Amino acid sequence: MKNIPENSDNIHTTQSVSNDRKGGGNVHDTFDREHLWHPYTSTHDPLPTYKVDHAEGCEIVLADGTRLIDGMSSWWCVIHGYNHPVLNKAIEEQLKKMSHVMFGGLTHEPAIELGKLLLSIMPPSMNHIFYADSGSVATEVAMKMAVQAQDNPRRTNFATIRNGYHGDTWNAMSVCDPVTGMHGAFGPALPIRYFTDAPQCRFHDEWDPADFEPMRKLMEEHHDELAAVILEPIVQGAGGMRFYHPQYLRELRKLCDRYGVLLIFDEIATGFGRTGKLFAWEHAGVEPDIMLIGKCLTGGYMTFSAVAASARVAEMISSGSAGVMMHGPTFMGNPLACAVALASVRLLLDSPWQEKISHIEKIMTQRLARARELPNVADVRVLGGIGVVQLTHDVDLGAFQKRCVEEGVWIRPFGKNAYIMPPYMAVSDAQLEKLCDTLIKLVEEQE
Numbered sequence: 001m002k003n004i005p006e007n008s009d010n011i012h013t014t015q016s017v018s019n020d021r022k023g024g025g026n027v028h029d030t031f032d033r034e035h036l037w038h039p040y041t042s043t044h045d046p047l048p049t050y051k052v053d054h055a056e057g058c059e060i061v062l063a064d065g066t067r068l069i070d071g072m073s074s075w076w077c078v079i080h081g082y083n084h085p086v087l088n089k090a091i092e093e094q095l096k097k098m099s100h101v102m103f104g105g106l107t108h109e110p111a112i113e114l115g116k117l118l119l120s121i122m123p124p125s126m127n128h129i130f131y132a133d134s135g136s137v138a139t140e141v142a143m144k145m146a147v148q149a150q151d152n153p154r155r156t157n158f159a160t161i162r163n164g165y166h167g168d169t170w171n172a173m174s175v176c177d178p179v180t181g182m183h184g185a186f187g188p189a190l191p192i193r194y195f196t197d198a199p200q201c202r203f204h205d206e207w208d209p210a211d212f213e214p215m216r217k218l219m220e221e222h223h224d225e226l227a228a229v230i231l232e233p234i235v236q237g238a239g240g241m242r243f244y245h246p247q248y249l250r251e252l253r254k255l256c257d258r259y260g261v262l263l264i265f266d267e268i269a270t271g272f273g274r275t276g277k278l279f280a281w282e283h284a285g286v287e288p289d290i291m292l293i294g295k296c297l298t299g300g301y302m303t304f305s306a307v308a309a310s311a312r313v314a315e316m317i318s319s320g321s322a323g324v325m326m327h328g329p330t331f332m333g334n335p336l337a338c339a340v341a342l343a344s345v346r347l348l349l350d351s352p353w354q355e356k357i358s359h360i361e362k363i364m365t366q367r368l369a370r371a372r373e374l375p376n377v378a379d380v381r382v383l384g385g386i387g388v389v390q391l392t393h394d395v396d397l398g399a400f401q402k403r404c405v406e407e408g409v410w411i412r413p414f415g416k417n418a419y420i421m422p423p424y425m426a427v428s429d430a431q432l433e434k435l436c437d438t439l440i441k442l443v444e445e446q447e
């Protein structure tokens, strides 16, 4: 019998959090620290985790009553805020009918209505929807689709740009940045892909045709082995919060058409308004052959994703050797996820989301500008609902996080990037200003 401490939260009480706050609970939990893995952490000396009691609107409330203005949208997916009455109702109503039925041989209204709505807002050439479980799984499904859609058996590999991120599952890792991604940990175990330099031409800059030469060269040399090129359109998120020029995608589309290579857009982070357009492909007006969505699809209520494909891709798969799409997860098309996704997308489309996001963009551009004067700041950049302060050094995450909680905000930097991606349909101007000002204050303290 393992020795699991009964009253698991007394160790930490003395260390960092007094009990005189409104809520009685403690925010640090010994069992959690000693037995639960959190994303990208070691079990040796994990960074402290903060126990959440509940969340509402744009605030996360810790077990001790501390209220944190959320600057992360829980890794970019909570767009309408937490505990939203419309989304709660959608889940509750679907729960009364059925939380889940298998999608093999069965279907249901939420899946059908969601499919219709998604195809009505996605690139016109998207004609088929495959529901998947998470962003990483959507990447796996998209890569399997691209391989199955080939009539040339040599076309089994993938090309992509550096600084990309597509998830943590096997093939998804294989197309993440080979240096900043997980290749280091899994190296030879991963399939070898073709990487080329990330676009250097920034979103707001003058286009420089030389920026596309590395990709042109790669495609010239290897196009006959490639099933597809996969990348995040316009915004590279977890690989460095980089915003690149839309012309890059226009050039890539032309080349993919010339060589018969499929083009996969990973819009898992950029979808549903985050960049100022409903989807990032709209900045370039370039349609992919396969498109991934996830994260904000359910308004951040639960894990869910979808892979859209053109009729041509679907036809190539269905007339290929297997004749069917070789993927079928247990929780495919989960009714709860479909129902809340339907409610979330409708809620967004029925709202003045574009004005709201450009308003947020204006506030962050004005408010974060003064960070440029700080000696430890290399760059400040804003696009839609994304505000980034890039430091000259890696952020000390533990210290930064502790200060965030003391200041009443939740921001979680990575590497050199301290950034804000607020729940844009819920954040107030005052909350956003506090997020920006606190971000700068804490960056200054990092110096």
Ligand SMILES: Cc1ncc(COP(=O)(O)O)c(C=O)c1O
Binding pocket: 134, 135, 136, 137, 139, 165, 166, 167, 168, 232, 237, 238, 266, 267, 268, 269, 294, 295
């Ligand atoms: C562009 C992109 N693709 C894929 C993923 C993986 O999604 P998930 O974490 O749901 O597996 C992410 C997650 O951040 C992402 O930003």
